[in-house]
Amino acid sequence: MDGLQHYAPPSSPTLLTPRPAGYSATPALNPAAVKTPSDYVRALKRRFWLVLLVAVPLSTLVAFFVVRQPAYYQATATIQIQPPQYDQVLSGIVSHDIGRSDREVNTNYLPNRVAYLKSKALAQKVVNDPEFIQGETLPDVDAADTLIQYLATKPILGSNWVVVTLEGTDPARTAKQLQTLLNKFADEAKNESVKRIDTTKDHATTSLRKLEEELKSHDTEVKKLLGTSKTIGPGGKNMIAAQYENISSVLVHKQMRVSEFQQQAWFTLMPKMDQNMKPEEGRRLDQIDKLQEVRAKLLEKLDQSRRLSRNFINDPTYKSVSARVKQVEQHIKQLQQVVPDLEREPFNPSETIVESLNEEIRVAKETADKLLDRLRESIPEHQKYLALQDEREMLIKRISDMKTKISGFEAIASAQAQEPPVLIPAAITEPTVPVRPRRALNILAGLIVCFALGIATVCLTEHLDHSVKVPEHLSIGLTLPLLGVVPRIRRNALTDRGGHLWTPATPDSVEADAYRNLRASLLGASDRLGPIVTLLVTSAKAGEGKSTTALNLAATCARAGERTLLMDVDLRRPSLRDVFERDSDDDRNVGLVDVLRGELPWQRTVIRSEIASLDFLPTGDASKVPIEILGTLELRQLLIALAGHYDRVILDGPAVLGMADCRMLGRVVDSALLVVRSGTHEMRPLQRAKAMLEQSHVLIAGVVFNGLHDDLQNWSSYGPYQPYALTSGVS
Numbered sequence: 001m002d003g004l005q006h007y008a009p010p011s012s013p014t015l016l017t018p019r020p021a022g023y024s025a026t027p028a029l030n031p032a033a034v035k036t037p038s039d040y041v042r043a044l045k046r047r048f049w050l051v052l053l054v055a056v057p058l059s060t061l062v063a064f065f066v067v068r069q070p071a072y073y074q075a076t077a078t079i080q081i082q083p084p085q086y087d088q089v090l091s092g093i094v095s096h097d098i099g100r101s102d103r104e105v106n107t108n109y110l111p112n113r114v115a116y117l118k119s120k121a122l123a124q125k126v127v128n129d130p131e132f133i134q135g136e137t138l139p140d141v142d143a144a145d146t147l148i149q150y151l152a153t154k155p156i157l158g159s160n161w162v163v164v165t166l167e168g169t170d171p172a173r174t175a176k177q178l179q180t181l182l183n184k185f186a187d188e189a190k191n192e193s194v195k196r197i198d199t200t201k202d203h204a205t206t207s208l209r210k211l212e213e214e215l216k217s218h219d220t221e222v223k224k225l226l227g228t229s230k231t232i233g234p235g236g237k238n239m240i241a242a243q244y245e246n247i248s249s250v251l252v253h254k255q256m257r258v259s260e261f262q263q264q265a266w267f268t269l270m271p272k273m274d275q276n277m278k279p280e281e282g283r284r285l286d287q288i289d290k291l292q293e294v295r296a297k298l299l300e301k302l303d304q305s306r307r308l309s310r311n312f313i314n315d316p317t318y319k320s321v322s323a324r325v326k327q328v329e330q331h332i333k334q335l336q337q338v339v340p341d342l343e344r345e346p347f348n349p350s351e352t353i354v355e356s357l358n359e360e361i362r363v364a365k366e367t368a369d370k371l372l373d374r375l376r377e378s379i380p381e382h383q384k385y386l387a388l389q390d391e392r393e394m395l396i397k398r399i400s401d402m403k404t405k406i407s408g409f410e411a412i413a414s415a416q417a418q419e420p421p422v423l424i425p426a427a428i429t430e431p432t433v434p435v436r437p438r439r440a441l442n443i444l445a446g447l448i449v450c451f452a453l454g455i456a457t458v459c460l461t462e463h464l465d466h467s468v469k470v471p472e473h474l475s476i477g478l479t480l481p482l483l484g485v486v487p488r489i490r491r492n493a494l495t496d497r498g499g500h501l502w503t504p505a506t507p508d509s510v511e512a513d514a515y516r517n518l519r520a521s522l523l524g525a526s527d528r529l530g531p532i533v534t535l536l537v538t539s540a541k542a543g544e545g546k547s548t549t550a551l552n553l554a555a556t557c558a559r560a561g562e563r564t565l566l567m568d569v570d571l572r573r574p575s576l577r578d579v580f581e582r583d584s585d586d587d588r589n590v591g592l593v594d595v596l597r598g599e600l601p602w603q604r605t606v607i608r609s610e611i612a613s614l615d616f617l618p619t620g621d622a623s624k625v626p627i628e629i630l631g632t633l634e635l636r637q638l639l640i641a642l643a644g645h646y647d648r649v650i651l652d653g654p655a656v657l658g659m660a661d662c663r664m665l666g667r668v669v670d671s672a673l674l675v676v677r678s679g680t681h682e683m684r685p686l687q688r689a690k691a692m693l694e695q696s697h698v699l700i701a702g703v704v705f706n707g708l709h710d711d712l713q714n715w716s717s718y719g720p721y722q723p724y725a726l727t728s729g730v731s
Contacts, residue, residue: 035462035463039462039469039470040458040459040462042469043458043459043461043462044455044458044459046709047458047461047462048458050454050457050458050461051451051454051455051457051458052454053454054450054453054454054457055447055450055451055453055454056450058446058450058453058454059446059447059450059451062442062443062446062447062449062450063443063446066437066439066442066443066446067439069437069439070169071169071434071436071437072150072167072168072169072434072435072436072437073167073168073169073170073171073174073431073432073433073434073435074165074166074167074174074431074435075165075166075167075168075171075174075175075177075178075428075429075430075431076163076164076165076428076431077163077164077165077178077179077182077424077425077428078161078162078163078164078425079161079162079164079182079185079186079422079423079424079425080160080161080162080422080423081109081110081113081114081160081162081189081421081422082160082419082421082422082423083109083110083160083421084109084193084196084421110155110160110162113189113421113422114153114155114162116185116188117151117153117162117164117181117185118148118151118153119148120144120145120148122181122184122185122188123144123145123147123148123151123181124144125184126144126147126177126180126181126184127143127144127147129180129184147166147177147181150166150167150168151164151165151166151181152164152165152166152167153165164178164181164182166178166181167435167436171430171431171432172430174431175428175429175430175431178428179427179428182424182425182428183424185422185424186420186422186423186424189420189421189422190420190421190422193420193421197413200409201406201409201410201413204402204405204406204409205406207402208399208402208403208406211395211398211399211402212399214395215392215395215396215399218388218391218392218395219392221388222385222388222389222392225381225384225385225388226385229381229385231374231378231381231382232381232382232385238375238378238382240371240374240375240378241375241382243371244368244371244372244375247364247367247368247371248302248303248368249303250364251361251364251365251368252299252300252302252303254357254360254361254364255299255361256296256299257357258357258358258361259292259295259296284335287335288332288335288336291328291331291332291335292332294328295325295328295329295332298321298324298325298328299325301321302318302321302322302325305317305318305321465679466682466683467679467680467681467682468676468678468679468680468681468682468683468686469678469679471485471705471708473683474676474686474703474705475703477683477686477687478674478683478686478687478690478703480674480690480700480702480703481521481525481701481702481703482702482703482705483518483521483522483525483673483701483702483703483704484514484515484517484518484521484704484705485514485517485704485705485708486511486514486515486518486545486549486704486705486706486707486708487510487511487514487707487708487709488678488707488708488709489501489503489511489548490511494506495511497579500547500548500551500575500576500579501548501552502551502552502555502579503515503552503555503556504552504555504556504559504611507559511552512552512556515549515552515553515555515556516556516560518549518553518556518704519553519556519557519560521702522535522673522701525671525701525702529670529671529699529701530670531670532670532671532701533643533646533647533648533649533670534639534642534643534649534651534668534669534670534671535648535649535650535651535669535670535671535672535673535701536651536653536662536665536666536669536671536672536673536698537549537550537553537650537651537652537653537672537673537675538653538654538655538656538662538665538666538672538673538674538675539655539656539674539675539676539677539689540655540656540657540674540676540681540685540686540688540689541655541656541657541680541681541685542573542655543677543680544655544675544676544677544680544706545675545677545706545707546652546653546655546675547568547570547575547576547652548706549673549675549704549706550566550576550650550651550652551566551576551579551652553650554566554614554648554650555611555614557647557648557650558609558611558612558613558614559611559613561613562613562646562647562648563613563645563646563647563648564613564614564615564646564647564648564649564650565606565615565616565617565642565645565646565648565649565650566614566615566616566617566650566652567592567616567617567642567649567650567651567652568591568592568616568617568618568619568652569592569619569630569651569652569653569654569661569665570619570652570653570654570661571593571619571622571625571627571629571630571654571661572627572654572659572661573654574618574619574622576616576618576652577591577618577619579616580607580609580616580618589618589620589621590604590605590618590620590621591605591617591618591619591620591621592605592617592618592619592620592638593619593620593621593622593625593629594620594621595617595620595634595638596625596629596632596634596635596638597625598634602617602638602641602642605617605618605620615646627660627661628664630661630664630665635665635668636668639668639669651665651669653665653666656674656689656692656693657685657688657689657692662693663692663693663695663696663698664696666693666696666698666699667696667697667698670699671699671700671701672693672698672699672700672701673700673701673702673703673704674686674689674690674693674700674702674703674704675703675704675706676703676704676705676706677706677707678705678706678707678708678709679707680707
C-alpha cells in the first residue's frame with residue numbers, strides 16, 4: 001500500500017539497539033484516548049449499523065405508540081366576566097365584612113371567578129348533572145378530576161374576556177360538557193350576585209330598623225325627662241336661666257340710672273368742688289370718672305353675653321367680665337372714700353333717687369344670687385336634655401339618609417338583575433378536527449430523537465473505547481516505525497485457505513499490495529538495522545493476525561524472488577500446517593520438534609508450496625515437548641543453518657503477554673515484527689508487550705497495523721477493495 005507514515009529515527013542510536021533491562025519508552029499520553037471530531041465521524045460510519053439497531057426499534061415503538069394514541073378534540077368558548085358595579089354611596093349601608101364591594105372586590109372578582117371555573121366543586125356538579133349523564137354510564141370517581149385536567153382558561157389581557165377550552169376524545173360529548181359547565185358557572189355567578197344583593201338589602205333594612213328603634217328610645221327618654229323636670233320650659237329653654245337673665249337686665253339698667261344721677265349731682269357740685277378741691281383730689285375724681293366709664297362698658301358687655309349665650313352662667317367670658325366689674329366697683333368705692341365731702345346744697349333730690357335705686361339694686365342682687373344658685377343646680381339636668389336632643393336630631397338625619405340610599409340601592413340592584421355577571425355563548429360549536437396528537441409531527445420528532453439516541457450511543461461507545469484504530473496513534477504511542485498497514489482482508493473462496501486469508505490468490509488486490517509495502521519497509525529497515533534474514537512475527541495477544549501476516553509476508557517475499565522459509569514456531573497453538581497440507585504428500589506429523597530432538601534433519605521436514613521459492617517448516621507433534629526447547633542451542637544452530645540456505649526465514653511465533661516463548665525466540669533472530677489489529681487493544685497492553693521484548697533485548701524492527709477499515713481510502717491510491725484490473729486506466 002502507498003502512503004505509509006514516514007518514520008523519523010531517534011537521534012540516539014541506542015533506540016535502534018536492544019534496550020537495557022527495565023527500560024521503558026512508554027509515552028506519558030495515550031494518543032488513542034484523545035478523541036477528535038473526525039474519530040467520531042469515522043465511528044459513525046463504521047458503526048452505522050448500531051445507530052440503526054438502536055433507532056429502528058425505538059422508532060417503531062414510538063410510531064406504534066403515537067398511532068395508538070386516541071384523538072383529542074377541543075371545544076372552545078369565549079365568555080365575559082363583568083364584576084357587579086355598585087354605587088360608592090352604598091358602601092355606607094353595609095358593614096365592613098358584607099359590603100366590601102369597592103375597588104378591591106372588583107379587582108379580585110375576575111381571578112376568583114376564573115379560579116372557581118376550574119374548581120373541583122363546579123366540576124363535580126357538571127359530571128353529576130342529570131341532563132349531561134342522561135343516556136350515558138354513571139360518571140366514575142375520577143370524572144371531575146379528568147374534567148379539570150383537560151379544562152384550560154386563558155384570560156385576554158386588558159379585558160374581562162376569558163377563552164375557555166375543553167379537550168376530549170368524543171367531540172359531541174366534549175362540546176356538551178363544556179356547555180353544561182358554562183351554564184353551571186353562569187348560574188352560580190348570577191345566584192351569588194342575587195344573594196349578595198339580598199344580603200346587602202337585608203342588612204341595610206336591619207340597620208334602618210335599629211336606628212328607628214333607637215330614635216323611639218330617645219323620644220321616650222326625653223318625654224320622661226320633661227315630665228319630671230321643673231326647670232325646662234317650652235322649646236327646651238331653662239326657665240331659671242330666663243329669670244336670671246331678666247333680673248340681670250333690670251339690675252344693669254338700674255345701675256346705669258344710678259350712674260347717670262350721680263353724674264348729674266357731680267356736675268351740680270362741680271363749681272363748688274373746683275373752688276375747694278386740692279390737685280390730688282381732682283386727680284382722684286378724674287380716676288373715678290374713668291372707672292365709671294369702664295364699669296358701664298363692662299355691664300354692657302355682660303348684657304350682650306347674656307343675650308347671646310344659652311348657658312351664660314358657665315360661660316368663661318361671662319365669669320371673667322363679672323369679676324372685672326366687681327374689681328372696678330371696689331376701686332371706685334376706695335377712691336370715693338378718700339375724696340372729702342363737699343359742701344352741698346341743703347336739699348338735693350338726686351341723692352334721694354340714688355339711694356332708692358341703690359336699695360332696689362341691692363334687693364335685685366340678692367334675688368339674682370339666689371337665681372344663680374338655683375341655675376347651677378339645674379345645669380346637669382338641662383345639659384342631659386340638650387344632649388338627648390342633639391342625638392335625636394342626628395338619628396333623624398341618619399334615618400333619612402338611610403332611606404334615601406336604600407331607595408337608590410334598590411334601583412341599581414334592579415338594573416343589574418337585567419345584566420348577569422357572566423355572559424356565555426348560546427351554543428358551542430362541535431369540533432370536527434382533532435387538535436392532538438399531531439401524529440406526523442410526533443412520529444418525525446420520535447424518529448429524530450431515536451436516531452439522536454443511536455448516534456449518542458455510538459459516540460458514547462467511541463468515547464469510552466480507547467482501543468487503537470488509527471495507525472498514527474500506534475506509531476506515536478509505541479515510538480516504533482510503522483512498517484505496514486494491512487486492510488481488512490475479504491474472505492471468499494479464493495482467499496480462504498486452511499482457515500487463513502491467502503492474498504497470493506488475488507495478486508492484484510489492495511490486500512496483496514499491502515504486503516508488498518510491508519516487504520519494501522523491511523528492505524528499508526535492513527539498511528538501517530543491518531540484514532534481516534530471520535524475522536520473528538509476533539503480537540501482544542492471540543487473535544491479532546500474526547499468523548496471517550507471517551504467511552502472506554512469506555508468500556510476498558517468495559513471489560519477489562527471495563528464497564523464503566516460513567516456520568511455525570508456536571508450540572501452543574500451531575495453525576499454518578493446514579494451509580500447506582494439500583501441497584505435501586507426506587502424512588507424517590513431523591516438523592521443527594523432530595529437528596530439535598535430532599531425530600530428523602530439517603530438509604526432510606520442510607514442505608514445498610505451490611510457490612516455487614516458498615517452503616514451510618511445520619511445528620510437528622509438540623504435545624510432549626517442553627516449551628523451553630525454543631531457547632536451546634539447537635534452535636540457534638538451526639536458524640544459523642537456515643539463514644545460510646534461505647534469503648528470508650520468517651517465524652510465526654506465539655504472543656508476547658503472559659508467555660516467555662516469544663521472548664526466548666526473539667533473542668535468536670535478527671529482528672522482530674509486532675502485529676497489532678485495529679480496534680482490539682488499548683495502548684497499555686501494547687506498550688507492555690514492547691517493554692517485555694525490550695527487557696529481553698529483542699530488536700523490534702517495527703509494527704504492522706492489521707485489519708484497517710477506517711480511513712482506508714487515504715491509505716490506497718486505488719480506493720478500498722479495488723483490484724488493479726478495475727483501475728488500470730487511472731493515472
